[in-house]
Amino acid sequence: NAGVTQTPKFQVLKTGQSMTLQCAQDMNHNSMYWYRQDPGMGLRLIYYSASEGTTDKGEVPNGYNVSRLNKREFSLRLESAAPSQTSVYFCASSEAGTKTYEQYFGPGTRLTVT
Amino acid sequence: KQEVTQIPAALSVPEGENLVLNCSFTDSAIYNLQWFRQDPGKGLTSLLLIQSSQREQTSGRLNASLDKSSGRSTLYIAASQPGDSATYLCAVMDSNYQLIWGAGTKLIIKP
Numbered sequence: 108n109a110g111v112t113q114t115p116k117f118q119v120l121k122t123g124q125s126m127t128l129q130c131a132q133d134m135n136h137n138s139m140y141w142y143r144q145d146p147g148m149g150l151r152l153i154y155y156s157a158s159e160g161t162t163d164k165g166e167v168p169n170g171y172n173v174s175r176l177n178k179r180e181f182s183l184r185l186e187s188a189a190p191s192q193t194s195v196y197f198c199a200s201s202e203a204g205t206k207t208y209e210q211y212f213g214p215g216t217r218l219t220v221t
Numbered sequence: 222k223q224e225v226t227q228i229p230a231a232l233s234v235p236e237g238e239n240l241v242l243n244c245s246f247t248d249s250a251i252y253n254l255q256w257f258r259q260d261p262g263k264g265l266t267s268l269l270l271i272q273s274s275q276r277e278q279t280s281g282r283l284n285a286s287l288d289k290s291s292g293r294s295t296l297y298i299a300a301s302q303p304g305d306s307a308t309y310l311c312a313v314m315d316s317n318y319q320l321i322w323g324a325g326t327k328l329i330i331k332p
Contacts, residue, residue, distance in 0.1 A: 138318075149225065149310060149322025165319075197265065201318075207253060207270055208318045214264040 109133050111213035113198050119219045120188045128183040128216050130198030138201045139181035140210065141165075141173060143194040150197060156181055157203065188220045223248045223315050227323035235331050236303060242296040242326045244311030249289045252314040256285050256296050259308045259325070268309075269296070301330045 114129045132139065137158045142150040142165075152165030156175040170192060172184045181200075185192055195217050199210040224247045234240050244254070256268045269278045269285040271294070277286040284297040298305055311323040 147230075147324055149312070149324050150320070151322070152319060155319075203318070207272065208314060209255070209267070209270055210320060211267075212265045217262075 111198055111200055111211055113196075113213035113216050115216060116214065117217045119221065120185075121221055122189060124188050125184065125186050126188065127185075128196055128198075128218075129180070130182065130213060131180045132198075132200040132211070133179065134200060134202070134211065135178070136200035136202045136211075137178070138203055139175065140199040140201075141171075141181070141183045142197045142199065143167065143192075144197060144215075145194050153183065153196075185218075188218075190220045192218065193220045194218060223251075223313060223321045225311060225313055225321050225323040227309075227311055227326050229326060230324065231327040231329070233329040233331060234301060236301060238301050239297065239299050240301055240328075242298070242309050242311075242328070244294040244296070244323055246292045246294075246313045246321070248315070249292055250316050251289065252316060252318060254285075254287055254294050254311065254313045255320070256283075256294075257310040257312065259310060261307075265310070298328075303330045303332050306330045 111132045140155040141153040144150045154173040156162045159178045174182045198213040201210040226245045253272050255270045258266045271287040282299040287294045308325040308327045310325045312320045
């Protein structure tokens with residue numbers, strides 16, 4: 108079972124460059140999420156998608172855009188990367204209506220902006 | 222606004238000891254609480270999930286408790302081993318089904 112996959116695993120960008128982080132899940136979940144994790148901090152929600160065709164801002168959305176391409180895929184785009192966006196990015200998915208709403212996480216993308 | 226705090230930020234204990242990690246939250250209106258493990262440079266491994274109606278969950282040497290009224294959860298690790306060394310994260314799911322995270326406790330088990 109692949110679960111939640113993320114690409115790339117590592118990326119180095121220069122300030123001002125753009126890139127898209129890809130996330131896909133094979134569990135037929137409706138909801139998907141993007142988080143960032145900074146040293147010494149818990150995860151913070153960037154954007155989420157409760158269902159295909161919908162997206163909503165989380166706690167720290169500035170500087171990011173998202174696309175829910177279809178039920179399986181949810182991408183995160185940095186239009187003009189800044190050093191403050193150096194972080195580890197995690198994608199997650201969950202199924203609304205289950206007893207637990209448990210979220211399942213991908214392995215993460217480690218992004219460095221110089 | 223829900224806030225989640227984990228104390229201590231770091232803990233070092235000799236192998237074989239039993240230990241307790243703490244998690245506190247400010248708003249008792251939670252849907253569930255989850256404990257995760259994160260190894261250096263790695264992703265997240267879910268350890269235990271406690272529904273708001275439950276008081277505890279157990280998995281092997283791990284036991285997690287939940288006291289909603291006091292806004293506290295503990296993760297008890299019995300007979301600690303060097304392989305338990307990792308960062309342990311606590312996350313509460315609020316009434317909007319969003320996860321709010323603590324900063325974690327970095328645990329080192331000394332052989």
